[in-house]
Amino acid sequence: MNGSRWTMIVLIAVVTLFLVSWAIKSFPSSGDTISWPSIRHAFFVTLAAFVTLAIFSFLYKDNPYYKFAEHLFVGVSAAYWMCVGFWSTFVGNLIPRISPGLSKFFGVPYKEFTFYYFVPLILGILLLMRLSSKAGWLSRWALAFIVGTTAGLNLIRYLRSDFISQVSNTFVPLLVQWKGTGAFFSDFSLASGGQFTLMLTNWVIFIGTFCGLIYFFFSKEHKGVFGAASRVGIWVLMITFGASFGYTVMGRVSLLVGRLTFLFDDWLGLMN
Amino acid sequence: MKRQFLLLLLLCFAVAAPLATAQTAEDSPLSGEAAVAVSPAPGPVSNIQLKDTDNDHGHSVTLSWEISPDDGAGLNNVIGYEIHRALSPEGPFVKRAGVPAGSHSHVDVGSKEESSPDYMKDYIDYYYKIRTITADSAVNAESTVAGPIQSYGQWFNTGRVPVLIFVACFLALTLYFINRAKGGADLYVRPLAGIGAVDEAIGRATEMGKPILYVLGLGTAADIATIASYTILGRVAKKVAEYQTGLIVPCYDPIVMTVAQETVKASYADAGRPDSYKEDMVYFVTQSQFAYVAAVNGTMLRDLPATNIYMGKFYAESLILAETGALAGSIQIAGTDEIAQIPFFVVACDYTLIGEELYAASAYLGREPLLLGSLKAQDYAKAGVILIALVGFILLNFGVDGFKEFFFVSN
Amino acid sequence: MKRQLPLFLVLIFGLFGIVQYFIPHEKSEWMYEFLLDWIYIIGIFALALGIWSLMRVSWDKIKHKRQNWQYSIVTLTGLFAMIFFGFNYFRDFFNSAGLQNYMFRAFFDHIMIPIQATMFSLLAFFIASAAYRAFRARSLLATLLLISALIIMLRFNPYLGFIGDYMERTALWLLNVPNLAAKRAIIIGVGLGMVATSLKVILGIERAYLGKD
Structure with a gap:
């Protein structure tokens, strides 16, 4: 089977699915008769599901449905922000201060010239x-x-x-709660609130910041001690980036769960 | 059984309730009498000092006083103070605020809007008195009337001196190094991998006959990262014009688009190829974050640019853009000061300019002495910061806190 | 005139932007508020230019039948439909009730919002492919990044037994301590970069954005 025939089959399937979904969704759940608002609403819910799936299809590859959703999204959103900007800033903020006539025309209360x-x-x-x-x-x-x-x-x-x-x-005490070397060793503990941990934390923050700044030096060659400090700096940066990356992963998965909930619940009504 | 229990319970309530009320009724006159009898009026506050509030836009007066002798001592019956204000010493006085016992001062802030009922006019006389209050509203003590005082706005905020000193020093450093650079001093700058890659990438695009995609990010014209990005775009566009490669610049913000058009046009003129510039190279997409991303993704997959350059402000979309670009097989160079997004660029791009490197990039690409001079100033300022941090923390470790306090900036 | 006056304007308004911070006086506040309003208002005119650019690019594509030109029709249809409803041409000619128009809201709720949310949720897949990319790390720096990412991701894993406990503590430490140091270094560096860039713009050293001639 050649490519264009496949395209046609998929297109027909998509259109059919759309129409079926629209028709089913048009029936109000309580069993009332079909009304114009319910048909209209059904169309938009189906459209929302269609564009959602169209965007997901991008994960497979670029395709006509993604292109359609993308182009529609661009047009609609550009106009949306223009309308909002026009009514809120231009008409809401500028017009009432420069012209009583225009204020009247746009139906906004005139403030003062x-x-x-x-x-x-x-x-x-x-x-x-x-x-x-x-x-x-x-x-x-x-x-x-x-x-x-x-x-x-x-x-x-x-x-x-x-x-x-x-x-x-950056000005942090490096000897936290210092009571002398003897006391330091006799009370030594690895607990998170302990003196050693607090001191270690302050040392790492101070040295980390210091080396990080050295990494950002542009006009000095990164050689010798300077180079070593700069290397420590980039290590600290990379460890941080890794931590930040790892931290975000779970948050992103929850976004996906949100979209799947829309498809299975709001559109297909499978969850309850 | 259950019903009987409930009935019993109700009965208990019915009996207990009037008893309890009677008890309170008996209690209250007693306590009232006791209060009058054993709680004489507390001593008033003394030595009220009034002054216009420092470092503000006016419409505010700062009061300070010595607390009542019965606040925390003596009769120990003061629960707070009420601040009253009038336009003449005779009144009428209006309550402005209440502060708890132990307070020594209060800032009376009025509105600057004439239409507001709380409006406080500058340059007119105000009089204040402070009422010392106790738990019994009938028992209180009034201070003598203090005033007159006028509120007014200042022309310089002394609380912000550290910022001023910093800006002045930095400006002086910049001008000094720019002058030195103008004088022909050779200023060394260490190589930056991401910058070297830009030249390489333009060359590669030319060889492949494919365009370069330059994304200015989601910043508006108000973001300095975006301004830095224009300057990089200017250098990139100049090279692109010299090599006669294609350039695609989709924009999120219309003002950014306008500035970017101007920048690219100038670069083409600089490269001696003003005719090669096309208005459509820099175009507006939409001001909606993900619609913009969807469109740029489409461009990456359909126009297959040899190189994608992302410079400026980026938010959650950074990863979508960079991953799509990586999957499309483009060489990718990114730069942002948005800390949360740097990791994604580091993972998905070939080269990433981290934070300050973004701001240094235009000097690197342009290689003009003036710009390199300012880079040197940045380094000296960094050395200054390190020095201040060292001094600050040595002093702190020796128990001197004043240095740290100097860096406190009032809001 | 073509270049000097704009440079002068940049200098004046740039200096004012700096100086106003040190002047608490009402007059300075008043000017500051005006400037912010002005920028918003000019932004609307710029948006008109933006929409014009979008229409032009789309129209050119259609006219010259460039690749994927059919989709530009979709863009323009969406654009004009939304403008049509947004200005309420349908019922009352030209009034702000457009923003409450059923169709305008429906387009927003059933086209913009779902696509926006779906694009955002694509991040879950992209972060997975990015993680895979990070897993193939060959350099020392990439390995550091990978290890710290792994520690954070596995911090709540119950299958790791007592190692999990250590991992959770290490993760917390990573997020609180080196993270703070690195962010501080970046923020200080970025601050200097910003000041330098702004000063270069205000002083007219950096002027590429103003075009030539």
């Missing part, structure tokens, strides 16, 4: 100038505004939230 909101309006229009080959360069003003502002704001945000606190947290 705020001159400063003309700035993004103008910059936005300049951005649209990209579509013109002659005035395209004007769009750079808007880009410059966005890039400049965000560069400045984010530089500070990161420094404030992460960087400085990480630097100061």
Whole structure:
């Protein structure tokens, strides 16, 4: 049997399955008569199951059903965010501050005229100038505004939230609860709350951070002691990446279980 | 049997309830009298100090006081303090807050919105008094009226000095090394495997006659990782233009797309091939995370790019992208500062730029002295951080805590 | 003019972004809030450019009958249908009730959500194939990664007996101690990289994104 015939058979099977599922799902469970809303709902539940299976089919290989679901998803989601953005930001935030007439047209309460909101309006229009080959360069003003502002704001945000606190947290006592060498050995224990463990933890954190930073040195050759420290640094990084990888595995499996629950329960109604 | 037991139980309740009520009724006047009799009013708070709250946008006053002599001592009947505010010493005073016994201070924060009922106007006189309260609402003591005080906003936040010092030092270092680099000083940079691979990968793509896929990630124009990614894209695009290889840049964020178009166009012009640039090389897909991934996956399997480069911000999709690319047999180079995603790239890609390496990449690829100069500044800053950490922890181990406190940044 | 003014704007707004952090005064806060609003609003115009780009690429594919051009029709159909419902053309011309429109919501609930969740769940398979890739590790670094991943994955395995107990403790230690050190090193490095990149952009040293001429 050649490829195109197979394709046709699969297509017919898929369409049939879709129609059967739609028909079965259209019957309300309580035995009432079929209504327009139940038919409509049945169509969408079947469609959801169809696109779910279409996406899963990607695991076998790229195929027309995946392509269909992918392209549909792209179109629908792009428009979705555009509609949400238009109504919430453009109409919700800009219009009520620049025009009573437009506010009325869009049915949003007019707030007050705020001159400063003309700035993004103008910059936005300049951005649209990209579509013109002659005035395209004007769009750079808007880009410059966005890039400049965000560069400045984010530089500070990161420094404030992460960087400085990480630097100061590196200052840890290496001799935790130190009462002398004698006491250290006489009270020695491997318990997680014990003095030895606490000290070991602080030492590993300090040396790990130190070597990790050395690994990130770009302008010095990684040779000798420096090279050794840098190697320890990358080992610590790799061990951490492994741990993080292992940690995520179980979480991902639960996502799959969620999707299978949809197929077997919401669509096929096999679970109860 | 069960029913009889229940009936008995109900009967017990019926008898006990009025008795209990009678008991409380008898108790309460007694305790009331006792309170009046044995609980005289506590001493008021004294020495109320008012000042405008430091390092804020205004609309706030900080109060401090000496606690009542009966708070934790003396009659020991103080349960807390109420802060009252008025616009004149005569009142009317309005309760602003209550604080528990033992408190020495309070920050009275009002709203900055004029429309809010809690609005607190700056640059007008406020008067405060503090009421010392006891368990009995009738027994309390009022302080003398303190004031006037005005609230106002500051023009400099002294709590953020460490950040300012850091930014200033770093800026000075950067400018110094850039100047040195301009002056012709030879600045060494160690080789980075991931960067060397970019050149190799472009060469390979040219030989195979297949395009290069450049993914800028899910970052918006507001992410600095994305800005770093543009700069890398610029260098990659220039080489791609020189080699006359294809370039595919699907974008998640429309502003990122616009900037990326501008970047690639400039790179083609730089390479002397402005005509080879096509607007469709850099295109928008959608702002939905997984729809974007689905589309990029499709591109990987249908256009079979020789090399996939992922640079920027990535989230859960990193593994889907990198695995699909690996299965499609492309050479893959990734770089992100998103710590949770680095492991997936490390596993599924041929080369991964970890964290800071992403930010260094553009300097490596461009090899311009100005950019290399800033790389040197980064290294010196790192050395500075290591030094500060060493000093900090030596001082801490000798029992000096002040150094650590200096690094505390107020929010 | 074509390049100087944008560079000047980057400098001014970049510096303001930094300076506003040190100025608690209301005026600075007010400006900061305005800037954030402005960026969102400009983003909407950019989104229009994005949609235009998507339509153009799809239309070109259809027009020139490029490979898989049929699917571009699906993209455009989805796009226009969603815009049609989102703006509520169907009932009332052009109003925000579009976001509550039955079809708009149905497309969201029965196309976007299931596909999104399914794509996300594909991660379970991809992580398995990635783990397999890691298992074939040949280098020292990859082996380190593999071992630590294995320890974490097997930490709750009841079949390992007393070894399992040690594994659980080691796993906990790995997650708390070296993990913290490595993250700290990365965060400090990234912080410096970010500051350097931002400064280069603000000072106009890095200007590739502004195009040429």
